Each structure stands twice: as C-alpha cells, then as structure tokens.
Amino acid sequence: MESRNQILEVNNLETQFSTWEGVVHAVNGVSFNLAEGETLGIVGESGCGKSVTMLSMLRLIPSPPGRIVNGSAIFKKKDLLKINEDELSTIRGAQISLIFQDPMTFFNPVLTIGEQVIEPLQTHLNISENDARDRAIEILDLVGIPNPAERLKDYPHQFSGGMRQRAMIAMALICSPQILIADEPTTALDVTVQAQIVDLVKKLRSELGMAVIWITHDLGIVAGLVDRVIVMYAGYIVEEAPVKELYRAPGHPYTKGLLGSLPRLDANERERLASIEGIPPVLYRKASTCPFAPRCPYRIDHCFNENPKLMEISPNHKVACWVDIENRKER
Amino acid sequence: MTTYIIRRILLVPLLLLGVTIIIFGMLQFLQPAERAALYIRDIPKNPEALESVIRTYGLDKPIYIQYWNWLVGQKNPNTGEIHGGILRGDFGYSRVGAEPVIDMIKHRFPATLELAIWAIIPIIVVGVWLGIQAAINHNKFIDQFARVFSIIGYSFPAFVFGLLVLMIFYANLKWFPPGRLSNWVIAEINSGSFKTYTNLMTIDALINGRLDVLWDALRHLILPVITLSYISWATFLRITRSSMLETLNQDYMTTAKAKGISTKVAIKKHALPNALIPVVTISGFTVVSLLGGVVITETIFNFPGIGSAAANAASQLDVVTVLGFALFNGVILILANLVADILYALVDPRIRLSTN
Ligand SMILES: Nc1ncnc2c1ncn2[C@@H]1O[C@H](COP(=O)(O)OP(=O)(O)OP(=O)(O)O)[C@@H](O)[C@H]1O
Numbered sequence A: 001m002e003s004r005n006q007i008l009e010v011n012n013l014e015t016q017f018s019t020w021e022g023v024v025h026a027v028n029g030v031s032f033n034l035a036e037g038e039t040l041g042i043v044g045e046s047g048c049g050k051s052v053t054m055l056s057m058l059r060l061i062p063s064p065p066g067r068i069v070n071g072s073a074i075f076k077k078k079d080l081l082k083i084n085e086d087e088l089s090t091i092r093g094a095q096i097s098l099i100f101q102d103p104m105t106f107f108n109p110v111l112t113i114g115e116q117v118i119e120p121l122q123t124h125l126n127i128s129e130n131d132a133r134d135r136a137i138e139i140l141d142l143v144g145i146p147n148p149a150e151r152l153k154d155y156p157h158q159f160s161g162g163m164r165q166r167a168m169i170a171m172a173l174i175c176s177p178q179i180l181i182a183d184e185p186t187t188a189l190d191v192t193v194q195a196q197i198v199d200l201v202k203k204l205r206s207e208l209g210m211a212v213i214w215i216t217h218d219l220g221i222v223a224g225l226v227d228r229v230i231v232m233y234a235g236y237i238v239e240e241a242p243v244k245e246l247y248r249a250p251g252h253p254y255t256k257g258l259l260g261s262l263p264r265l266d267a268n269e270r271e272r273l274a275s276i277e278g279i280p281p282v283l284y285r286k287a288s289t290c291p292f293a294p295r296c297p298y299r300i301d302h303c304f305n306e307n308p309k310l311m312e313i314s315p316n317h318k319v320a321c322w323v324d325i326e327n328r329k330e331r
Numbered sequence B: 001m002t003t004y005i006i007r008r009i010l011l012v013p014l015l016l017l018g019v020t021i022i023i024f025g026m027l028q029f030l031q032p033a034e035r036a037a038l039y040i041r042d043i044p045k046n047p048e049a050l051e052s053v054i055r056t057y058g059l060d061k062p063i064y065i066q067y068w069n070w071l072v073g074q075k076n077p078n079t080g081e082i083h084g085g086i087l088r089g090d091f092g093y094s095r096v097g098a099e100p101v102i103d104m105i106k107h108r109f110p111a112t113l114e115l116a117i118w119a120i121i122p123i124i125v126v127g128v129w130l131g132i133q134a135a136i137n138h139n140k141f142i143d144q145f146a147r148v149f150s151i152i153g154y155s156f157p158a159f160v161f162g163l164l165v166l167m168i169f170y171a172n173l174k175w176f177p178p179g180r181l182s183n184w185v186i187a188e189i190n191s192g193s194f195k196t197y198t199n200l201m202t203i204d205a206l207i208n209g210r211l212d213v214l215w216d217a218l219r220h221l222i223l224p225v226i227t228l229s230y231i232s233w234a235t236f237l238r239i240t241r242s243s244m245l246e247t248l249n250q251d252y253m254t255t256a257k258a259k260g261i262s263t264k265v266a267i268k269k270h271a272l273p274n275a276l277i278p279v280v281t282i283s284g285f286t287v288v289s290l291l292g293g294v295v296i297t298e299t300i301f302n303f304p305g306i307g308s309a310a311a312n313a314a315s316q317l318d319v320v321t322v323l324g325f326a327l328f329n330g331v332i333l334i335l336a337n338l339v340a341d342i343l344y345a346l347v348d349p350r351i352r353l354s355t356n
C-alpha cells in the first residue's frame, strides 16, 4: 500500500455550519490519504460528518450556512479548497465523481435519465450529441440497465430504486474519473439490490482502475469491498486501519461497538447501530473531552479531561482513545 | 396524461352546471316581473300585459321548468320566435345598457382582454423575474428589496394604489389620459378611416400600420395596466421566490454541481423548470384575480371594459346584467383553470407520464 501513489491527501479539514442554535462543528480536523486504485471505507453513525467531509472536499456544501474554516485537499498537486471555481468545475464530475444515497431526490425529476447521464460528457468534453448518446447507451449497458437506448428517454420516476442507482453510477462514471465517492449508495435499497450494487462497483473498479471512497453505516457491507477503513465520530476520525486489522482487533470502543452489533443481519442498519447506548452528540464547540466518553463502556477519568488525538498503535493502525481496550489499561 | 386530460375535461360540464345553478339561484331573488328581462326587452307596465308575459315565459312555473327555460329559451306562441336561453347565447336584456347583455359583453370584452393581456407583462417581469433574482441572491440586497416590495404589494389596496397613480400621473403631471382612446381616434373609427379587426386597439393599430394610434392606445393603457397587474405581481413574486429557493436547496442541485456544471447552467437547466411548476399552477388563479381587478381598475380610469360596465350595472341594481356578466366570468374562469391544469401536467413529467 505504501508503494502506491497518493492521489488525494486531505489535511486537517474543518467545516462548520451556522445555525440558530449555534455553530455546528460538523467536521473537526479530518486528515486522510487515498492511494491510486485504493478503496477506502468511511463508517460512522448518522450525523458524524461523513457526507460533509466529502462535500467539503469538492466545495459542494451549501454556503451559507456551511463554511470550510480550515484544511486542504490536495488532488494532483492542486488544493481543491484553494483553486478557483472554474478550475474546480473541470475536476468535479470528470476526475472526481459522486454518487449519493437517495437516487430519487438526487435526480432532477423533470429531465430524462438520458439528459442527465449525458450531461457530464457535454460539460467536460467537446462531444457531439450523437457520440454522447452512444457513450451513454454503452455505459448504461455496462452498469446493467437492460434496453438502454429506450430507457434513456425515461424520467427518473419511471425507474426502480435499484435501476436509478445504477443510472447514477453510470452518470458518475461516464467521464472515467480517477476517484469515485459513493455516499451510502445502498442505504435506500433493499438487501438483494444492495449486494448487486456492491458487486457492480467492485467490477467497475477493477475495469476502470479508479480509487473509491465508500461511505456507509454498515461495517458488514464494507468488509469484502474496501482495503482500509476510517471510523468517524462527531466530526473526528477515531480509528483508521486496514480492513482485516480493524475486524480482527478494533482499537476504539466505538468501532468495537459497531462491530459487536454486526451479526444481526435481519435488522436494518440504523437498528443495529442503535445497540450502542445513546446517541452521538452535535458539537457546538470543539470537543475538550472525548466526545464518545458519555457512551463509552471503557471510559476512565482522563477521557473527560482531554480529547485524545489519533495515535498510531501499530503500523497503519491509528486510534484516538486513552484506553487500550484489549488489555484494559490506560495508553 | 390522456386520462388525466380527459378526466379534467369531463369536469368542465360539471363545473358549468354548478355555475349555472348558482347564478340561476341568485336570479330567484328577483320578482317574476324583473326576471322577464331574461326574455324580453320592454317589460310592460300594464298589469294584464305583464301577467301574460309571465305566463308566456313560464315565470310562475315550478323552478326546474324555469331553469330549463332559462337554459334553452322559450317560444313566444304569437310570433313563433324563441326568446332567452343562455345556451343559445341569449343572456337577456340589460336595462342600463339598453341592449342585449351578450352584445354588451361583445362590445366591452375586447377592452378588458387587452388590458389583461398587457397586465401579464409586468406580472411576469416584476413578479416572476424579480422572484427568481431574489432567490438566486438570497439575503442579498435584491432579495431584501423584493421582500419589501412584495409586502407593499400585499398591504396596500389596489384601489388606493390606482387612485394614487391617477392623482400623480393624470391630475398633476397630466402625462396619461383616462378612458381608452382619444376622441380623434374614435372619430376615425366611426368614419371608417381606421378599420378595427380584433378590437384590441394596440393590435388593430399595428394591422393598420398606424403608430400614432398605437401610441394613443398605449398611453391610455399604461396606468390601468400598472394598477391591474399590481393586484397579482406580489403573489407571483412571493410564489416564484419561495419555489426557487426551495428548488435551489434540492438534492439534484448538488448533483448538478457535482457534475461540474457551472452555477448559471445549473440554475437555468435544472432549477428553473422545477421552480416554475407552481407558478404555472397559480396562473389559472391569476385570471380570477385579474377579472376581479378589472372592476376596480376600469372604474378608476373610466376604461370602457366589462369591469366598469358591471360596476355601473350593479350601482343601478340591474341584476340581470350583473348576473349575465357573472355567468360569462364563470365560463372564462373554468376554461382558464382547465388550461392551467393541462399546462401543469405538460411541464411536470411525473404527471404527464402517469397512467392513472
Ligand atoms: N446544511 C446544514 N446546515 C446545518 N447543519 C448541517 C448541514 N448539513 C450538515 N449539517 C450538520 O453536520 C453534521 C454532519 O452531517 P453529515 O451529513 O455529514 O452526516 P453523515 O455522517 O453524512 O450522516 P448520514 O449517515 O445521516 O448521512 C450533522 O450534525 C448535521 O446536522
């Protein structure tokens, strides 16, 4: 993994939202790398800042109320947070693409699937209407939409949920990006379709050789898909490890909680996560204590004095916790 | 879509039936002798002659027979001629106009139509355009300006606004005249040297190639148009602004930007078609407020359309004329709403392509 070139380096990203209740600290100094062709999983409960992290990287958060207050996101030697809007536009949808959780609301209801799938091509390449159409048919076929030439003319509401997500993937991949960011792409789908979408991304990833960031609630889904996992809590990264290592020896009580609640495959994601007592906090200021401490079965006094930084506990395995949970002692 | 449209069209006769029943019901408040104006021009004073008129036209018959007669007309046994019958286009006789109500409508409606057509321009420019700009520049100066503007539009009654405009531009500055045309234009029309085709003066002036007449017509139109559109633009401004704001916050706008589309294209291609759907929906309703507004506007500016005629008839208790106008308005509203509903289906594929 070390030998691979880093394609994306995010450093100390901080994003806040001004709301009536105060300034929400949604992302609090997140740093991570992504190597070429690597698949990175990002997990964490609802509201922990996964989407905001990704959207901030491409400066897609609504502003106001959102504000990126700090950090950098280096893609091909350029800082996505500093370059001008025009230059950023040439990267969005062409070199870095996004797919989203709910393919219904993320498609425009009054434009046909074809019009929307073709749009990145028309935006980024000088391409004739006909060539664009041919390419769209090709890519819809690739993502497994039967009868693509006909279905181009359909509107989003005429597609089933699974087909819409396939179309969304086609739209994201039509310009052959180097990075695909998938923000909980299977959450809105039923279980069999989820598996199909995961398989599809696996297949396309190796065919197109792109790096993938896969955001999910569900550690079960990422197991066979990702190389490395980042666990987020309250806008902080609390653990980062290769996927096997993470499953074998989770270093953070929160990760352990997520894993511990895994086996019940019958329950839906949110229910399973609810088996960690309590709910994650919304931070109105930077945490001066460990934000997970109130819910943590391993907490010690020190957890309420200082928020732990991400520390390397073994090669490539980083954890932000004062407690060595395996040996039940303070680090 | 076709089923939607067919169902919507099938609703029209039902609505028309409803309107006729309401209007007929209101006619029942009149004495039989007064209702005779639905059939004949001169109502006799002599009690015996009056009695015979009432019998001839069944004005003393049970109500359903009267309703039927009102719909299809009634034969005069002496002359064999059919009188009345709204389905035949006979709305009775106007006491104040001294002519059949339907002729009065024919003479006066073009003026009102012209007024309404021109009023749509400020509604779209001020209402829709400003609403879009306000939403795009949310909380910036133009948005604050639009908000204040629309509060004024809501809280300041149209007749006060009309009077104010009249006092400033007519009485003090003497920029614009009241009425519909200057006397010299009317003289030319009467002498036949200016031919009318549509009776919309701005259009007829163009057909005749007469820019002087066009200018005269526009000078007369401008104050009533501003006053009339004043009634609707605040509604359009508010609806367009909030609809556009909501659209800009939709998930698909994030998708559009994530594809690398410029903000401008995203607004034009992705936001506008969605944001304008509710605007299309209320456009049918706008015809309602416009038709209500012409009564005030035409009266203030002495503009010879159906609005001022209705006000005049009402002030002289010419109920047959007023209700004749009401019937005509009802038909127009039903048709306008039909058009708006069909347009709405056309712009929204979720409705256009639905099968049920
Ligand atoms: N537009 C916004 N205005 C105010 N706060 C926001 C906004 N968008 C996100 N937030 C806040 O930022 C925090 C992180 O949200 P984010 O959407 O990144 O969570 P997430 O991890 O993606 O959750 P989920 O799994 O539900 O998608 C939340 O506390 C949320 O309330």
Ligand SMILES: [Mg+2]
Residues within 6 Å of the ligand: A050, A051, A052, A183, A184
């Ligand atoms: Mg999210």
